[in-house]
C-alpha cells in the first residue's frame with residue numbers, strides 16, 4: 001500500500017493538504033479510527049505528544065521482530081543490523097536539521113534530557129561564580145529547572161527576558177540582558193503554552209556577535225516547521241521524537257562539534273569510554289561520549305521512520321496545513337462567548353491556549369472529553385507563564401498533520417456545550 005507520504009512526495013509549492021490528501025494522511029494513523037465515549041475521537045493534543053503513523057509503528061516492531069540485539073559491541077549480523085537501525089535515527093536527525101556531520105547529533109531520551117545534558121556538562125565546564133545564564137519568561141520547566149540546578153551548584157545567576165501581554169519577547173530586551181557574564185542563552189523556538197514563535201535567528205545573531213552560545217528548545221518546532229540549524233545560527237538544538245510522530249523515550253541534541261568535544265561527559269558508564277582503568281578513564285569522542293549505557297534502539301529506528309514520514313509529506317506543507325488550521329480555529333473560537341485567548345503573539349504556531357474566566361480549565365477539558373475531543377488543560381509545564389497571565393491553568397488545543405477543520409468544528413461545538421452546562 002502506498003502511504004500518503006509517498007503519494008504526496010514532490011507535490012509542489014507549500015500549500016496545505018486537499019481533502020483527499022488529508023484523508024490519506026489520516027489513514028496513516030491507525031489510532032485515529034476509533035470512538036471515545038461513543039463519539040469519533042478528535043485528537044487536539046499534539047503539542048503534548050503526536051500520534052504515530054503506521055510506518056513508525058512498523059519500524060519499531062520490525063526491529064524487535066527481526067533485527068534486535070544490543071548495539072555497537074557485537075561482531076555478529078544481528079547486532080550489526082540493530083546498530084544500523086539505531087544509527088539511522090542519528091543520520092535522519094542530522095538530515096532533518098541540515099547537519100552535514102552526524103557526529104554532532106547525540107541521541108538522548110528527549111528534549112528534557114538534551115537540555116539537562118547541556119546544563120550539567122556545559123555548566124560544569126563553563127559556568128563559574130557570578131556568571132549568567134539567560135532564558136525567557138515563556139520557557140517550559142525543562143528549560144528552567146536544569147539551569148536553576150547548575151546555577152545553584154556553580155554560584156551562577158539565572159536571568160529571565162520578560163514578555164509582553166501578547167506573549168512576545170523583545171529583541172531589545174534580549175540584547176540589553178546579554179552582558180559580559182552571560183555564558184549561554186537558552187530559548188524556546190515555539191512556546192508550548194502560548195504558541196509564540198520566537199525570533200531565534202535574530203537572537204542567535206546578536207548572541208554570536210558577543211561570542212555567546214545559544215541553545216534552542218525545538219520540542220514544538222521540528223514537527224511543524226523546517227529547521228536548518230546553520231541558518232538559525234544556534235549552537236545547540238534540542239528535540240523529542242514523540243512530538244515528531246516518533247516514539248517516546250528518544251530524542252536528540254544537536255551541538256557544534258567543537259563544543260561537544262570541549263564539554264565533559266554527562267553520565268558515566270558503558271559506551272562513553274575509550275579506556276577504563278581504576279586510576280584513570282579516557283572518554284570516547286562525541287557523540288558516544290554522551291551516550292552512556294544501552295540506548296533506546298527501537299526508539300531510534302522509529303525516529304528514523306518518523307523523520308522519513310515528515311520529510312516525505314514535506315515540512316513546508318505541514319507548516320502550511322497547520323497554519324491554515326490555526327487561523328480557522330482562531331476565527332471559530334472568537335465565536336464562543338466568554339472565551340479569552342492566552343497568547344496572541346504576532347508570530348504563532350501549533351497551540352491555542354484559552355480560558356473562560358468563570359469556568360475552570362479542567363472542567364472544560366472533562367466536558368470536551370465526553371464529546372470525544374481530547375485537549376490538554378493545566379499549566380503545560382510552564383507555571384511562570386500561568387503566573388504572568390494570572391490564571392491557574394489554561395485549556396489548550398494543538399494541531400498535528402492529521403487534524404481537519406471538522407476537528408476544529410467539533411471543538412467549538414464542545415465548547416458551546418460547556419457554555420450551556422455552566423450557563
Ligand code: PMP
Pocket residue numbers: 047048109110111112113140142143188190191192217219220240242381
Ligand atoms: N520544551 C517544550 C517547548 C515542550 O513543549 C516540551 C514538552 N511539552 C519539552 C520542552 C519537554 O519535552 P520532553 O517531555 O519530550 O522531554
